[in-house]
Amino acid sequence: MGLGQTSKLTTQYANHFDDVKLTILEGDPVWIDVFSENLNVTDNISISHMELEEFEYYNTKSIRFKDVLDVVGDEKFDLIVIDGPQGFFEDDNGRHLLDYSRTNIWQLIPDNISEEFIIMIDDFNRKGEKRTFKRVKELLNENDIEFYDYTCKGIKHQYAVFSENFRYISWI
Template sequence: MISKIKYLYKKIVKDPFKNFELNTIILSQTKELEWAHIYHDSIRGKEWLEKLPLNVGRWAGNYSFFYVLNRILADYKPNRILDLGLGESSKFVSTYLENYLLHSTHVIVEQDEVWLKQFENRFELCNRSSIIHCPLEKVIIKDFESNSYKNINDKIKEKFDLYIVDGPFGSDRYSRYDILNFVERFEENEEFIIMMDDTNRLGEQDTLKDIIICLKKKNINYFLGNYVGNKSLTIIATTKYKFVTSL
C-alpha cells in the first residue's frame, strides 16, 4: 500500500491542477493504512484472531470495517447476529463465537450455492453459525432494478442485535435493500446495530436514506457514525449502542 501511495504522489506532483481525483485516492489510501494499524492493535492479545486467515479489502470489508466489527463483538457481545453475504465477515464472527461469544448465534445469508460449497470446503464455521441459501433475484425499487435475496422474508422471521449488510451484490440504485424488510419490523423500543458497508456508493446511500426515514416514522431514536478508509462504512445504532458510532 505504501508503494501505491508513493506512485500516486509522483503523478500529483507532475500535474497538481489536473489530479484532484488522484489527491482523493491517495488520501483514502493513507486513511486505510492508518486503519490497518488501528485494527491490528485492536486484536493484539487475541491469538485466535491474529491467526485467522483473513482477506481484507476489495469485495470484502476493509480495515475500518473489521476494526469496528471487532469492537462491536468484543464490547457489546451481541446475542443474535445476521450476516448478509457469506465471506470474510462470516469467518470473523464465527471465530468470535467459537472463542468468546459462547452463547451467541449467527445467521448468514448467501446467494451463490457454488460459492457456499467452496467456502465450506475451506473454512469450518462454528456450530452456532448457520447458512441460509437465498438465490439472487431482480426486483424493482422506485423504478430502479435492484438485486435481492429471494424469499428472505419467509426464511428469516426473527430479530437480531447486530445486522451486517454486505450482500447481495451491489446495485446502482437502492442497493442491498433487503435490510429494509428487517427495519420495517422494528418496534419503538428496539435496540440494534446496523453495519452498512460501501456507503460511499450511490446505491447504498439510497438505502441508507430510506432506513433513516423508516426509523423516524417509527419514532426510534438512532445515532449515525461513518468510518472512512478506501471505502465507507456507516453505523446506525440505537441508544444502548450509541458509542459504537464514535469508536
C-alpha cells in the same frame, strides 16, 4: 447478509459464545462452498443460500435476496452486517451500479431488529448503498426508533446506524 471477510469474525464470535445465533445469507452457492471451508461452522451458525430476484423501485432495476423473511422468521437481530447481495448488475454493456442496493434490510425494520441494535453496511461510498440507508433512516423514524449513525471512511466506506447503548462505536 453476504458471506465474506466479516463472516470470519462473526463465526469466531459465535463459536466462543454458545448463546449467540449467527445467520448468514449468501446468493452464490459456489462461494458458500469455497469460503465456508475456512470457517468453523457449529450448530449455532447457519449459512443459507438465497436465490436472487430482480425488482423495480422508483422506476429503477434492483436486486435483492428472495424470501428473506422465510429464512429469518420472527428472529430479532442485534447486529446486522450488510455486504450482499451485490450492488450492481451486469449485461452486455458491462457492470452497472444499482440506484438502490442491498435493500433487504427494509424488510427487517421494525420487526426483526432488537431494541438494542447495530446495522452496518459496506461500500457506503456508492450511491445505491447511500440511497438504501436513506430509506432505512426513514423507516426507523416512521417506527419511532431512536438511532444514531456513523460513517467510517477509507478506501471503501462503511456506515452504521445504532441504538443509544451502542453509541461508543462512533468513537472508532
